[in-house]
Amino acid sequence: MLAERDTGISHSLEPAGTVRVVLASDHESVRSGLHHLFASEPMTSLSEESRGAVEIVLAEILNNVVEHAYAEFPGKIEICVTLRETYLFIRMVDTGLPMPDGELPIGRMSDPKLARDLPEGGFGWFLIRNLSQDLTYDRDGDQNILGFCISVDDRH
Amino acid sequence: MKLDSEHQGEFIVIRTLDDRIDAAGALQFKERMREIVSEPSERVVLDMTNVGFLDSSGLGAIVAVMKALGPLRRLELSGLTPTVEKVFRLTRMDSVFIIHKTLPEGLRHAG
Numbered sequence: 001m002l003a004e005r006d007t008g009i010s011h012s013l014e015p016a017g018t019v020r021v022v023l024a025s026d027h028e029s030v031r032s033g034l035h036h037l038f039a040s041e042p043m044t045s046l047s048e049e050s051r052g053a054v055e056i057v058l059a060e061i062l063n064n065v066v067e068h069a070y071a072e073f074p075g076k077i078e079i080c081v082t083l084r085e086t087y088l089f090i091r092m093v094d095t096g097l098p099m100p101d102g103e104l105p106i107g108r109m110s111d112p113k114l115a116r117d118l119p120e121g122g123f124g125w126f127l128i129r130n131l132s133q134d135l136t137y138d139r140d141g142d143q144n145i146l147g148f149c150i151s152v153d154d155r156h
Numbered sequence: 157m158k159l160d161s162e163h164q165g166e167f168i169v170i171r172t173l174d175d176r177i178d179a180a181g182a183l184q185f186k187e188r189m190r191e192i193v194s195e196p197s198e199r200v201v202l203d204m205t206n207v208g209f210l211d212s213s214g215l216g217a218i219v220a221v222m223k224a225l226g227p228l229r230r231l232e233l234s235g236l237t238p239t240v241e242k243v244f245r246l247t248r249m250d251s252v253f254i255i256h257k258t259l260p261e262g263l264r265h266a267g
Contacts, residue, residue: 027180052209052239059211063179113251120219123212123247130246 009033017042018082023062025070025077025096030062033079042083050152053131054088060124061092061146069096069144086153092146098139104146157184159192160267166198169259171266172207177214186217190224200225203259203266205235210243222253234259 009032010022019040023033034055037043046054058079065077078093099105107125112118129135132148139145158173170192177185193200202218210218222231234256236244244250259265 027178031176031178031180049238052242055209056211056239056243059178059209063211063213066179109247111251112248118219118223118252120216120223121212123215123243127212127243127246 009036011036011040014080017084018080019043020078020080022076022078025066025074025094027063027066030059030066033062033077034059037079037081042088043081045083046152050150054150054152057128057131057148057150058090060128064124065092065094065096065144069094069098072097083152086151087149088152089149090147094144095142096144098144099137102137102139104135104137157181157188159185159188161192162266163195163197164263164266167260167263168192168195168197168200169203169263169266170200171203171205173267175206176209177207177217178209178211179213182213182217185214186220189217189221193221193225193229198229199232200229201232201234201256201260201263203234204237204240205265207240208237210240212243212247215243215247215249219249219252230254232256232260 009029011020014020019037019042021033021037023029037058038051038055043051062077075095080091082089105125107129109122109126132150135146135148137144137146159170160173161168161170170189174181218231225231230253232254235258236255244253244255
């Protein structure tokens with residue numbers, strides 16, 4: 001395992017088509033962790049458009065873990081991404097607080113044009129649900145396990 | 157968060173020099189922007205040509221800046237890159253802001 005102590009990011013060699021990154025629960029580590037992840041195979045083979053969609057989903061979930069699951073204590077977040085044919089299968093694990101009621105937020109958003117006061121938040125789960133498929137959540141012991149996939153059909 | 161700003165005619169033209177507005181930089185972005193737009197001008201345009209990535213915290217910060225402009229000015233945006241444009245389109249925030257493909261005619265990049 002290659003550990004980069006400065007950023008708290010570690011990166012391990014996995015079978016072809018899989019990348020695994022572990023990062024610390026703060027926003028700076030999310031930024032550098034995403035940078036690291038997208039510089040690795042198989043992410044480098046994604047088209048610009050797919051890359052954008054995947055980065056939005058990952059960033060929103062990571063921000064959510066940092067701000068909510070690890071609101072009371074810090075910890076690690078593991079991201080494991082596997083490319084199989086035209087889908088990325090993604091698994092994210094943390095040991096923070098469980099989701100309230102054991103379920104993922106619905107992520108509903110109303111039309112901002114109709115809002116009396118424009119929303120400054122609440123976009124996160126809406127974007128996650130919009131850009132991902134087969135989203136699942138499990139609490140196993142002290143772990144939150146999130147799974148989903150994203151179609152990357154247009155990759156070059 | 158680095159921003160360049162310049163008064164050009166009735167506009168304040170602001171350019172983001174960083175390549176992302178994310179949760180790590182959103183608060184600083186909001187504070188810097190509020191400082192810049194506190195100066196009087198008829199119109200404010202944010203040139204986002206350099207921004208390749210925006211998350212929901214960044215979007216929230218841009219909405220907050222728009223609100224800080226008060227009822228008489230709207231925040232105009234220019235040069236949205238594909239991923240940034242996607243976030244605006246999916247959240248339907250593209251209907252709330254004035255969005256220019258490139259800087260309005262006669263304006264040049266700030267800085």
